[in-house]
Amino acid sequence: MTGSTSDNGAPPNAPSKPRHRIAMVCDFFYPRLGGVEMHIWSLSYHLLNLGHKVIVITHAYDTPDAEVSRHDDKGLLKQKKKSKRTGVRYLPGGLKVYYCPFLPMVDEDCLPTFTTSFPLLRWIFIREGIEIVHAHQATSSMANEAVTYAAEMGLASVYTDHSLFGFDDVASIILNRVLKATMSTVGAAICVSHTCRDNFILRANMLPSVVHVIPNAVDTSKFIPDPSKRKKHRITVVVVSRLVYRKGVDLLVGIIPPICRAFPEVDFLIGGDGNKKLSLEEMVERERLHDRVEFLGYVPHRSVCDVLVRGNVFLNCSLTESFCIAILEAASAGLFVVSTNVGGVPEVLPPDMIHLADPNVDSLVKSLSCAISDKIDSIDPFEFHRRVSQMYSWERVASETVSVYDRVIARPRLTFLQQLARYRTVGHVAGFVVCLLGITLHFVVLLVEWLQPRQIIDVVPDLCVEKDPKRRHSNDDENS
DSSP states (O other): OOOOOOTTSSOTTSOOOOSOEEEEEOSOOTTSOSHHHHHHHHHHHHHHHTTOEEEEEEEOEEOOOEEEEEEETTEEEEEEEOOEEOEEEEETTTEEEEEEOOOBOSTTOBOOOTTTTHHHHHHHHHHTTOOEEEEEOTTOHHHHHHHHHHHHHTOEEEEEEOOOOOSSSHHHHHHHHHHHHHGGGOSEEEESSHHHHHHHHHHHTOOGGGEEEOOOOOOGGGOOOOGGGSOTTOEEEEEESOOSGGGTHHHHHHHHHHHHHHOTTEEEEEEOOOTTHHHHHHHHHHHTOTTTEEEEEOOOGGGHHHHHTTOSEEEEOOSOOSSOHHHHHHHHTTOEEEEEOOTTGGGTSOGGGEEEEOSSHHHHHHHHHHIIIIITTTOOHHHHHHHHHHHOOHHHHHHHHHHHHHHHHHSOOOOHHHHHHHHHTTOTTHHHHHHHHHHHHHHHHHHHHHHSOGGGSOOOOOOOOOOOHHHHHHHHHHHO
16 A cells, blocks of 8 residues: 655655745845845745745845943943854744845945856855846845846846836936846846836836736734824824935925924824934924924834834825835724825825825825824724735735746746847947956856866755744744
8 A cells, every 4th residue: 555645746744845946136135124125034934935945145234233241350241242244044934044245335235246246146056956046126236146147057037126216317327227238138027016117117128028016015913003002182193214315304394394283183203214314303493393293213123013003194205116015014003194196106005095195295284184184083993904904915925926936937048149139139339348248257157167166066955944834823923
């Protein structure tokens, strides 16, 4: 009598082979926190739960000062100690992260090296048996280089675009030309909104058929309404954002005084830090609103819900957004949303959960006043939470991303001549330059293959996440 086997012919208790081996590559990851970082973490975690092998490749980070205790003759002393997050680390849920010793430049973005990073990335790809390179964010040097390296190594590649960029300033023109070159050989692209997709297709000159839309999501279990935390007989407008120009802080400076004059029962709660915080503090001092505006400073992501549940209305003043996951978190926490009508924001929530305004002070004051007067008493926070839970989930994002992986992995890889033909389409002059760079990279790859043959690189065994509901639940609790 033969023993029972699973659908793939393996014994039921044998560890299953992961369906795909994926490397997420981006300059921006933990310990830095932001929309891109949380997207990569959440997507990787849920792909692991689906049985795929996922690693993250980023650059080394300086960690915040940690308090270290030591004993001496005078007793216990405490001192600050800086450390560097480098090497291989494991995050909760079994996510393996390579913190590579690359030199960061501005805003934690690596110095573009063209070929210097190739030997280490190639070593990681071979060691981990990577089949798909998934790069994130146009401004990430590591992401752009990884897509090019993947084509040279015969690996499938996917790119996710998280931001909107213009066409009329020098920085955007240069970035778009670089993106057009690196995306020439990508297998597929993912955008977080339809507006982002249209912007990306124009910037990178991509075929629409290979650009997919998979919106962001939110873990609604971490953003549950708690009306008991709100002030009685007061209305609180919450702002949680980086306090920088792109987030519309200059608009916020102009909004707070007229709202406070028109509604004596309204207070503002502002979480976040940035170079525009001083403008807000000067406005509060000038208008004498110390008892109406509270500054929380930097808010860790695990504490964002504790801030949101204290409010009635969430205000987003961003000047550009491809999706804006912050308003999704606010709606899940039971807040009505007032936001600028920019980028992909109109795609995020239905009209009865959000008021959209033009990105100017007068329009935002009008929309916020309307929300305070007409919407506060009529909304049900738990109904908002239920609706967001039905509309968005990371399980759906992971499932749709796997469908993109399946299509990309099934396509034949580009030959070297086909890669050169793609590079030639970048432009009349730029196309020849990119072809020369591609030929140079090809010879560098051959040189590295000769100096470091694949046979001398140890391949690590696959580590499959245990598919136990109780184990998964404990991981969720640890992550929260």
